[in-house]
Amino acid sequence: MARKSLVDVVADELLDRIVAGEFPPGSGVPGELELSARHEVSRMTVREAMKTLVARRILRVERGRGTFVNPLNQWSSLEAVLRFASEGQDDAAVAVQLIELRRMLETGAAEIAAGRITDGELAEMDEQLALMRAAHEANDVDRFVAADLAFHDLILHASGNVFVAVLFEPLTRILASRRAQTSKVVQIQINALAEHANIMDAMRSHDAERARLAMDRHMEQTLNDLKTHVLES
Incomplete structure (x- = not known):
């Protein structure tokens, strides 16, 4: 099995926290500085991880406000929806x-x-x-x-x-x-x-x-x- 990249690790852990209910739909997620410190990675790595979740429509970026969690019915990743279905609140x-x-x-x-x-x-x-x-x-x-x-x-x-x-x-x-x-x-x-x-x-x-x-x-x-x-x- 291929080893996960740092980008994937950061994206997966943030998704885990969303699924666990730490960041419910509509809530904001931590910024790049906080996440980079938490994972001990560069801000560029965090930025790419966030882009991954945005591409899956799990997150959305609102200019000047931050990054927020979308409702489950907007997610476009089957894997993420299945994870929520098995572990979510x-x-x-x-x-x-x-x-x-x-x-x-x-x-x-x-x-x-x-x-x-x-x-x-x-x-x-x-x-x-x-x-x-x-x-x-x-x-x-x-x-x-x-x-x-x-x-x-x-x-x-x-x-x-x-x-x-x-x-x-x-x-x-x-x-x-x-x-x-x-x-x-x-x-x-x-x-x-x-x-x-x-x-x-x-x-x-x-x-x-x-x-x-x-x-x-x-x-x-x-x-x-x-x-x-x-x-x-």
């Missing part, structure tokens, strides 16, 4: 937006996959659903989450669209940690099992519209469960 908003993104991607993937899925892939989905049921009975959240993710991953790959799987892959780590949180709630597991069974039946029928609607209902149920059992509590 605005948990509720990010959790809802992740489900909205999944709804956009996975309903379409299910619709396409229904017409292309093979008997072998259906058998693998059945196996993962069985593993989810067994994990639920054993109160094994980690195994439940692993089987849940594998079930959805099979549908993404069954769609045959390489872009869908590639776009979704960076979300896997975040989804795993968030599913571990929500799946601790027994009622959420029960609801998930019912929705996954409906999706399984729809995929087995090879009915594209039925598969799309089944996945959409699952995403709606997931959002409702998040709001009812996690965010409100």
Whole structure:
């Protein structure tokens, strides 16, 4: 692995501080002198680090006023947004937006996959659903989450669209940690099992519209469960 340059080190640490909530959206960040002293680097290095974050639209420069943090919805770096989603403080908003993104991607993937899925892939989905049921009975959240993710991953790959799987892959780590949180709630597991069974039946029928609607209902149920059992509590 290539060693990070000093510019990257300074930019990453400042991003870490932004993600941790030390500098929330709209707030100003330290100037060049303060950052150069903190990192024991030249002002030129700090200036280049700031330019990196400005280019990613994480920061903005206001002439005569200073450098400020942009709202998350203006950031253009997927890596930075994913870091915020996994480590940031605005948990509720990010959790809802992740489900909205999944709804956009996975309903379409299910619709396409229904017409292309093979008997072998259906058998693998059945196996993962069985593993989810067994994990639920054993109160094994980690195994439940692993089987849940594998079930959805099979549908993404069954769609045959390489872009869908590639776009979704960076979300896997975040989804795993968030599913571990929500799946601790027994009622959420029960609801998930019912929705996954409906999706399984729809995929087995090879009915594209039925598969799309089944996945959409699952995403709606997931959002409702998040709001009812996690965010409100």
